Amino acid sequence: MDYEALFGQAVDTLHAERRYRVFTELARNCGSFPVADNFSGIGPEKITIWCSNDYLGMGQHPAVLAALKQAADQFGAGAGGTRNISGNSHAVVELEAELAALHGKEAALVFMSGYIANQTSLATLARLLPDCIILSDADNHNSMIEGIRQAGCEKKIFRHNDVAHLEELLQAQPAGRPKLVAFESVYSMDGDIAPIHAICDLADKYGAMTYLDEVHAVGLYGDHGGGIADRDQAMHRLHIIQGTLGKAFGVVGGYIAGPKIMVDAVRSYAPAFIFSTAMPPAIAAAATASVRHLRSSQAERTRHQERAATLRRMLLNAGLPVLVNQSHIVPVMVGDAGLCKAASDMLLADHGIYIQPINFPTVPRGTERLRITPSPFHTDAMMQALTRALLDVWQRLGLRREAA
Numbered sequence: 022m023d024y025e026a027l028f029g030q031a032v033d034t035l036h037a038e039r040r041y042r043v044f045t046e047l048a049r050n051c052g053s054f055p056v057a058d059n060f061s062g063i064g065p066e067k068i069t070i071w072c073s074n075d076y077l078g079m080g081q082h083p084a085v086l087a088a089l090k091q092a093a094d095q096f097g098a099g100a101g102g103t104r105n106i107s108g109n110s111h112a113v114v115e116l117e118a119e120l121a122a123l124h125g126k127e128a129a130l131v132f133m134s135g136y137i138a139n140q141t142s143l144a145t146l147a148r149l150l151p152d153c154i155i156l157s158d159a160d161n162h163n164s165m166i167e168g169i170r171q172a173g174c175e176k177k178i179f180r181h182n183d184v185a186h187l188e189e190l191l192q193a194q195p196a197g198r199p200k201l202v203a204f205e206s207v208y209s210m211d212g213d214i215a216p217i218h219a220i221c222d223l224a225d226k227y228g229a230m231t232y233l234d235e236v237h238a239v240g241l242y243g244d245h246g247g248g249i250a251d252r253d254q255a256m257h258r259l260h261i262i263q264g265t266l267g268k269a270f271g272v273v274g275g276y277i278a279g280p281k282i283m284v285d286a287v288r289s290y291a292p293a294f295i296f297s298t299a300m301p302p303a304i305a306a307a308a309t310a311s312v313r314h315l316r317s318s319q320a321e322r323t324r325h326q327e328r329a330a331t332l333r334r335m336l337l338n339a340g341l342p343v344l345v346n347q348s349h350i351v352p353v354m355v356g357d358a359g360l361c362k363a364a365s366d367m368l369l370a371d372h373g374i375y376i377q378p379i380n381f382p383t384v385p386r387g388t389e390r391l392r393i394t395p396s397p398f399h400t401d402a403m404m405q406a407l408t409r410a411l412l413d414v415w416q417r418l419g420l421r422r423e424a425a
Contacts, residue, residue: 240269
């Protein structure tokens, strides 16, 4: 058996479908974001990043860096073990208290990534509920889908943000059956926003538990950066809120927040938590500093929303096919995997602009796009250069000018 040939065939399939992912080697220099050094060998040495999930540039904030350095000097580099075996550092416990306060919950639990937080929390919670059924939004992230799959219980998929369909599915279930409704606040590819109160109304009506992924909203929305549920004054209505430390907070890691007993159940039963080395104290300290800063400062959020609105307006005025939404995400639609990759390559090589192509399976076939995420540090001049570059690429590739 030629095992290498079999794996080669799998990779060749991705190449043939123009879906093979190419990683661009970059160096983000502290203090110069969104400008970065380009080590890919394609395009200029200095490029502008337009697709970072460090939405607010908190990865270079002085308070975050100071906390990271101080904790590293004090506690060292690693955690020393799992949370159960010597890894339960004071810094991680402080971070969990800060996250619980951010969301107005009794407790929080930190994981090494948002993906793991979703995957293991959803699977564990559902397994602990006898005869549980999960009702999942059709556009939920892969981490949620995998967690639901690993739960091994019955699931129903409701049409994206369709509360009428969700009610139809809830109504069909016995009143006493445990039900878990899993959905996101900001959907990362289209940038649309869930009707949180309407979903919570149905959960209350039919006795369902709610699980909300706020990964692309924490730090960015609300009076204290608690996400869309914070903005909409809905945090108290949700059982579990899941978030990340690797996007707006600019560090790394994921977490859940909720009632103490539910969080304790995940802590006690989730394999990916129990058997994983804990978050290093220095990372936890940096994340705590970021969360604390954004709980009290609106400046970053205000500037971020203004920048996103300005860029969206600029691209629309130029006649580019922007998928309009109410969030900070600015998708420019291409609709073809090969053309999307070609557009990304041309932007980097000819204009020094880095935007990673988004192709299947991240988005459905035929909806391939460039997903642009302006930050508070993108200037008007950068936006004008991006607009000119996109118009040049669109003309050279003969791309359509209307969003599908």
